[in-house]
Amino acid sequence: MQFTRGLLALVILIAPALAPAEECEVELFVLGAGQDAGAPHIGYPDDPAWADPALGQTATSIAVVDHVAGERFLFEATPHVTRQLQLLDTLAPADGPGLGLDGVFLTHAHIGHYAGLMYFGREGAGADGIPVFVMPRFAAFLQGNGPWSQLVKLENIVIQPLAAETPVQASKGIHVTPLTVPHRDEFSETVGFVIVTNASKTLFLPDLDSWDEWAQASGIDLATRVVELDHLFVDATFFQDGELTGRDMSEIPHPRVKDTMERLSGLSPELRQKVRFIHYNHTNPIRFPASPESALVSARGFDVARAGDRLCLAP
Template identity: 35%
Template sequence: MMKILILGSGQDAGIPQIGCYCENCNNARKNKEYIRLAPSIALYDNENKFCFLIEASPDIKYQIDILTNKKIVSNRKGILPVDGIFLTHAHFGHCSGLWLLGKECTEEKNVPVYCSPVMKQFLQNNHPFNHLSDRKNIILNEMAIGKELSFKKFKFSITSIEVPHRNEHSDTVGYIIKGQNKILYLSDLDLWTEEIITHVNSVDIAFLDGTFYTNKEISRYKEVPHVPIVETMDLLKESTTEIYFTHFNHSNPIVKPEGEEWRYSIKMGFKIAYDRLTIDI
């Protein structure tokens, strides 16, 4: 059976965040269970022997350890047990892990990387990513937005959808995965649109941007305007989709287990993703 494994439920910087000693960060330092690595999920099936990552996070070495400890295997013969990596966008927490596939590190060979045409241009034209493709550590595969890519051998298909987000270096996509169930992965979203709400309602399980609980949480919210959880809960309270929040910033009070916000969200029918959570799909 195909499964999703949450490898990182933190925002790009993870929890604890470097140099921060707030309550959430200190709790994560004291209790490893509360650590949230940078965003990443694995899509795997040990019977059919495949494992794909969505995102290449700066915490990829710990995330590969999670795969290894769980004895997750891939079809590709490489150093990492990964058949390919789907990228969402060019922000630090979502693609900088690729650097660890290069010659200073694993010197991987021919790891398929899937991304939008704009993201491919970005990777081909900017250091250090261009060296990785020049040396064939990674092989860039362009995925047109909205066009289904089918992995018949592995019995699933995947389609990207365009997402409104800060697009300084690339565009941003979410992914819809179709196996026995339909899954949406949407880590970074600045604005809810009718189209995206329709996508959420069309799937069985959705992993959604949970960066902030409210827009009052950090003083520079206007610079990084992710949709706050309170707004998402209000918009989607009638949805029959199973919704998990993920991509939590260290400032988000929802990460405090059994805290007020945590309890309220659960009561409203939403779920809170955490690292190493496995879901059959």
């Protein structure tokens, strides 16, 4: 990696017009943007992605790569982690042997966010000491329950406990701070992560119950966070009420994309463009780039995160 970068720097010096994305020191990659179970969805025979796999989606995950240190960090270990690491390897190949992961940050213990850890164990990668950053209840859950406890025992993973609102240094150029958010916390706390580089602050918050509850608990509303941060990847599980046919959605949490856009509509276009919707359910029409709902999101100045997107967090 160092050699390649040195060579690259030389090439850039000679021919600045060829400057590639690797000029970026810390880069974020979207590896998946769907809700936990992805699409096509189990028990949903009408999903168009059965016929056209290009319309499918994997569960939400991002990677943050420190190109200078040659280190890669994964946010969420989804049930689709095998394909997602393959995607990452094509976008930002690993430096060394093994999975090339220098740390994994997990928001909470719902299947789409951590069940991919199972592939790190004996039956899969047989990984060696991958640091897994989780909150204390989540750590106890992994240590105390199979099959996760075996990963800990065999040291496929090494638990790194986090504390709310306390930054940890991931690499020389990346600090990560967990923020607790309201969500169904059966097995663990739920957090979003603020990823800080020397040039930007990015919120990764794929899952929460409601903006109002979070604002009440934290004393900071979403619009203020948009002002204070540079990039926000936020929960877009549902587009609007009514999309789950045959179910009363009034009791189902998660902000709706329509409502999130509405509550941020007073912000300037520069501020609105910081917001990217992620973690969309198979019923959410923004999963289809050509849908009227995706067009509405762009028309209102927001963005939909898609697998393969890349974003420079420190030039």
